[in-house]
Amino acid sequence: MANLLQSRHWPWVGYSLVLVLLAGCAADSPLAIRYQAERDLWKAGQLERRIGSQPDAAGQIVGEAQSAYQAILDKYDLDQVESDSAERKIVGQVCASSALGLARLSLVFDEDPRSAADVLYENRNRTPWDLDITLRMYNELLRIQHEHGDVDTLIAILDEMIDTLPPARSGSAPIPLVLEAPLRAADVLRENGFEDRVRSQLDLAHVYYDDTIEKYRGAPVEVFATMQKANVFLRQGLLSEADQTLTRARASGAAGPFVPAILSMQATLRQKQMNDYAGAIELLQKLYQDHPSDSRAPGALLQIGINETGASNYTEAIAAFKEVEKRYATVPNMASQARFLGGTVLELRGSWDEAEQVFRSVTADFPRTSSGLLAPLQIAAHYERAGNDALYQSTLRSAAEEYHRIARDLAGHDRSESTVLSALDHLADVYTRLGDWDRAVEILLTRAEEYPSDRRSPFAYVQAAAIQEQQLGNLDGAVSILLRMTEKYPNLPLSLRAKEKIELMRDPS
Amino acid sequence: MLAQLNLTVWAWIESFKGLGFGRLWKPFLLLAAVQVALVGLLTQFYRPALSWILSPLLEKVAGIPALHYPQFYIVLPGVFGRANLLIDWLLGSFCIGVALLIVYSNATGDGEEEVWRVPAKRYLSLLILRLPVLLLLYLINQFVPGLVVGDGAPSGMQIRMINYGTFALGVFVELLFVFGPVVLLVESKSIGSAFLEGFRYVFRVPIAAVLIIMMPNLIQLPIHWVFRRGDHIVSNLAPELTAWLVIAAIFLYVLINLLIVGSVVRVYGARREGA
Numbered sequence A: 001m002a003n004l005l006q007s008r009h010w011p012w013v014g015y016s017l018v019l020v021l022l023a024g025c026a027a028d029s030p031l032a033i034r035y036q037a038e039r040d041l042w043k044a045g046q047l048e049r050r051i052g053s054q055p056d057a058a059g060q061i062v063g064e065a066q067s068a069y070q071a072i073l074d075k076y077d078l079d080q081v082e083s084d085s086a087e088r089k090i091v092g093q094v095c096a097s098s099a100l101g102l103a104r105l106s107l108v109f110d111e112d113p114r115s116a117a118d119v120l121y122e123n124r125n126r127t128p129w130d131l132d133i134t135l136r137m138y139n140e141l142l143r144i145q146h147e148h149g150d151v152d153t154l155i156a157i158l159d160e161m162i163d164t165l166p167p168a169r170s171g172s173a174p175i176p177l178v179l180e181a182p183l184r185a186a187d188v189l190r191e192n193g194f195e196d197r198v199r200s201q202l203d204l205a206h207v208y209y210d211d212t213i214e215k216y217r218g219a220p221v222e223v224f225a226t227m228q229k230a231n232v233f234l235r236q237g238l239l240s241e242a243d244q245t246l247t248r249a250r251a252s253g254a255a256g257p258f259v260p261a262i263l264s265m266q267a268t269l270r271q272k273q274m275n276d277y278a279g280a281i282e283l284l285q286k287l288y289q290d291h292p293s294d295s296r297a298p299g300a301l302l303q304i305g306i307n308e309t310g311a312s313n314y315t316e317a318i319a320a321f322k323e324v325e326k327r328y329a330t331v332p333n334m335a336s337q338a339r340f341l342g343g344t345v346l347e348l349r350g351s352w353d354e355a356e357q358v359f360r361s362v363t364a365d366f367p368r369t370s371s372g373l374l375a376p377l378q379i380a381a382h383y384e385r386a387g388n389d390a391l392y393q394s395t396l397r398s399a400a401e402e403y404h405r406i407a408r409d410l411a412g413h414d415r416s417e418s419t420v421l422s423a424l425d426h427l428a429d430v431y432t433r434l435g436d437w438d439r440a441v442e443i444l445l446t447r448a449e450e451y452p453s454d455r456r457s458p459f460a461y462v463q464a465a466a467i468q469e470q471q472l473g474n475l476d477g478a479v480s481i482l483l484r485m486t487e488k489y490p491n492l493p494l495s496l497r498a499k500e501k502i503e504l505m506r507d508p509s
Numbered sequence B: 001m002l003a004q005l006n007l008t009v010w011a012w013i014e015s016f017k018g019l020g021f022g023r024l025w026k027p028f029l030l031l032a033a034v035q036v037a038l039v040g041l042l043t044q045f046y047r048p049a050l051s052w053i054l055s056p057l058l059e060k061v062a063g064i065p066a067l068h069y070p071q072f073y074i075v076l077p078g079v080f081g082r083a084n085l086l087i088d089w090l091l092g093s094f095c096i097g098v099a100l101l102i103v104y105s106n107a108t109g110d111g112e113e114e115v116w117r118v119p120a121k122r123y124l125s126l127l128i129l130r131l132p133v134l135l136l137l138y139l140i141n142q143f144v145p146g147l148v149v150g151d152g153a154p155s156g157m158q159i160r161m162i163n164y165g166t167f168a169l170g171v172f173v174e175l176l177f178v179f180g181p182v183v184l185l186v187e188s189k190s191i192g193s194a195f196l197e198g199f200r201y202v203f204r205v206p207i208a209a210v211l212i213i214m215m216p217n218l219i220q221l222p223i224h225w226v227f228r229r230g231d232h233i234v235s236n237l238a239p240e241l242t243a244w245l246v247i248a249a250i251f252l253y254v255l256i257n258l259l260i261v262g263s264v265v266r267v268y269g270a271r272r273e274g275a
Helices: A010-026 A030-053 A055-075 A086-108 A113-123 A131-148 A151-164 A181-191 A195-215 A220-235 A239-251 A256-273 A277-290 A297-310 A314-327 A332-349 A352-365 A370-386 A389-410 A414-434 A437-450 A457-470 A475-488 A493-506 B002-018 B022-043 B048-062 B071-108 B117-121 B123-149 B156-176 B180-186 B191-204 B206-217 B220-228 B230-236 B241-274
Strands: none
Touching: A030 A055, A030 A086, A030 B048, A055 A086, A086 A113, A086 A131, A113 A131, A131 A151, A151 A181, A181 A195, A181 A220, A195 A220, A220 A239, A220 A256, A239 A256, A256 A277, A256 A297, A277 A297, A297 A314, A297 A332, A314 A332, A332 A352, A332 A370, A352 A370, A370 A389, A370 A414, A389 A414, A414 A437, A414 A457, A437 A457, A437 A475, A457 A475, A457 A493, A475 A493, B002 B071, B002 B206, B002 B241, B022 B048, B022 B071, B022 B241, B048 B071, B071 B117, B071 B123, B071 B180, B071 B230, B071 B241, B117 B123, B123 B156, B123 B180, B123 B191, B156 B191, B156 B206, B156 B220, B180 B191, B180 B241, B191 B206, B191 B241, B206 B241, B220 B230, B220 B241, B230 B241
16 A cells, blocks of 8 residues: 555546546536536526516616527527437527526616517527427517517418427327417418408418317317317308307216216307306306316306306396305405406396395405495496486496595505506596596506506506597697607507507607 | 543643644645635536536535525535535544644653544544444434424524533534544554444543544534524525525634544543553
């Protein structure tokens, strides 16, 4: 041992070992590529996470994070990794996550949806063997194109998905993003006024769904595709064909987990589009009785009452609503809605005194629910119809006081934001009905300014501008409000229309 | 008892004074250098030159997540701890032997020519003497958690019981065998005699033995506390910081070993003279 320790050959052994190690460390293996890719993605993600915590340096960090994500996309070529290895799948996921991160940064911080979409478009098929990644990329791409892109690009992407992606996973589980693509394309065309193209798109959708049903007979995909086919019939206005198709979907051997959704969909079709209340009630009862633990079951019981009301079976309707209130006494939204609907049935039946009592009890017992907030307006509407202006006005004023109190008491509580927004919306409505235009504008602007991320806030600006223009004759005020809206939401279609309106108001000729 | 306390305090004071003696650091710095190299190699496990051997070992010891970034850094302290048992045995036994003789020769004024040669000559005996300590430490770390928790997730109280229990048992095992190597090297005894004489010294000065092993080892507790929060370090700071913390811990252990070796030799020397 002592001789060994003093051997003069030790340094050479050491140098050789270091050389071998250095040579080995310089080479890349699938494991090394994958590990370094994970590390690079982590570092880029850390930079992105720092943006929120260091707002002062956010601009610089955004740039660094974008460079880090871009470097991953440039550095890692999936062909470097063996085609069947698990490492390749992970490197693919890293690249997809980098593309998604880059797109996210472009969208959120640079407000550049085109760059975001370009990144995703370039990388969408980088890992065709990994369906989950590909779907994530397409999903994000569709979202960006839907909000910021043009119709033809969106349709092209949907067509590409239909042509290249399977409607089911290897275990036959349906892929909703792909299966809904043909219908989504038709909806996009309709939203943008291309009615002639809608018809041919719906015909193509039928062909796609028929092929899928045939190919996946007996599998869950067959049921999902059949439901989509019913939706195509609905878009075509062929209601009984849609109804029959849904019945066929329910009868499929693989329908099991889809049955509650089909029953609910079919009941809605019969109720809202076919006015077949008895048919709808039959399906809803089936849903409630056969699938009591399904999340749609409570709604089904409520819908039974609504359908009985539609069929003018008031006694049965009231009984159904009482049943809901009894069964879901501890669920305020459900119980309050049932009681409120019971009140509307009493009103329809002509028992106003009883109905008013019920509406007042809804507000008293469930003051912060949608129904509790709506009930005073229901009472006011009755007095308006009855021509009792004094009671109409006093009901509205006391409702306004209540809405003010709720908005004031709950302001700043994240969990109560929707209640505050509803209260402010009702408050603006009350002041509009009372003709108190200044206050209506004030409330609408408060709502829009304090809750800019709420999807209805841009409309609040438009409403406030309309009151300024039409009721108060203040064109400058209206223009100023619309300008504020276009600055805050430059990419909304509503802002484009607002700009046209501004031009019109500035130059009426 | 008072005599043992006096002896311990004197040994600590002398050991602290001895820290300024450069040659004493050499064996432990050699051990630390190998340990730091091991940390460096572990952090490069994914390189082709190392992955053929390290990645299957890592997978076996810490599971597949250990092969991914940044999860690797969460398990690094544990993996290093296990690999270090081997280094501690193969190299630590020798380095401790050298350090014991350096302190002894320094204290007695004997010549220092033999301090590397004698432990090298008796390397195999040192390995055999050290083996039961490491085996028992391994078994304690392996089985104590199972004894406390059984199946299912441990509660906060159970985690504390495991930590303090393994620490106390570890100290007990270390102190049982602490005088063996010094007897083996200084008195040139056989392995069996070194074991027996070593135990005899422990029973002659039990309080001093407990104190000289336990007090420096208390530094371990905050180190373990930090490593138990590896996931926080990885997600909130930087994963690589874990490797630097392991290296910092290695140098803290150099200090712990220096103090223990210094105190052990002085207590042994005092009792030998007394005998």
